[in-house]
Amino acid sequence: MTTLAPARPEADYNHLTAEDQDRFDALMEQADNAGPHDYPVYMTALTALTGVTGEVRKCACSCWCPALFDANAPGVGVIEYGEGFNLGRHQCSWCADQHPETA
Ligand SMILES: [Zn+2]
Numbered sequence: 423m424t425t426l427a428p429a430r431p432e433a434d435y436n437h438l439t440a441e442d443q444d445r446f447d448a449l450m451e452q453a454d455n456a457g458p459h460d461y462p463v464y465m466t467a468l469t470a471l472t473g474v475t476g477e478v479r480k481c482a483c484s485c486w487c488p489a490l491f492d493a494n495a496p497g498v499g500v501i502e503y504g505e506g507f508n509l510g511r512h513q514c515s516w517c518a519d520q521h522p523e524t525a
């Protein structure tokens with residue numbers, strides 16, 4: 423038995439195991455292309471994997487930030503909305519504050 427990670431608004435991609443990083447990347451790719459029925463299923467799986475609730479995103483900042491966060495959290499920056507995809511590109515609140523990017 424593993425204990426469940428406590429719910430928290432942010433997590434760190436680099437704290438995931440290599441195996442979980444692979445799972446995370448695969449789930450994000452599937453979520454990006456998922457239809458409206460499947461999308462929440464992937465988000466639930468991503469929450470289970472990372473402990474991040476809501477719209478799970480990895481920081482898309484060019485500084486290679488490893489932050490995982492809820493896209494609807496306060497301060498989160500939108501670099502680009504996904505055109506024809508679900509996820510778009512977001513910056514974590516720290517990056518959006520320190521060096522905001524636009525597409
Ligand atoms: Zn960031």
Ligand SMILES: [Zn+2]
Pocket residue numbers: 483484485486487517521
């Ligand atoms: Zn950054």
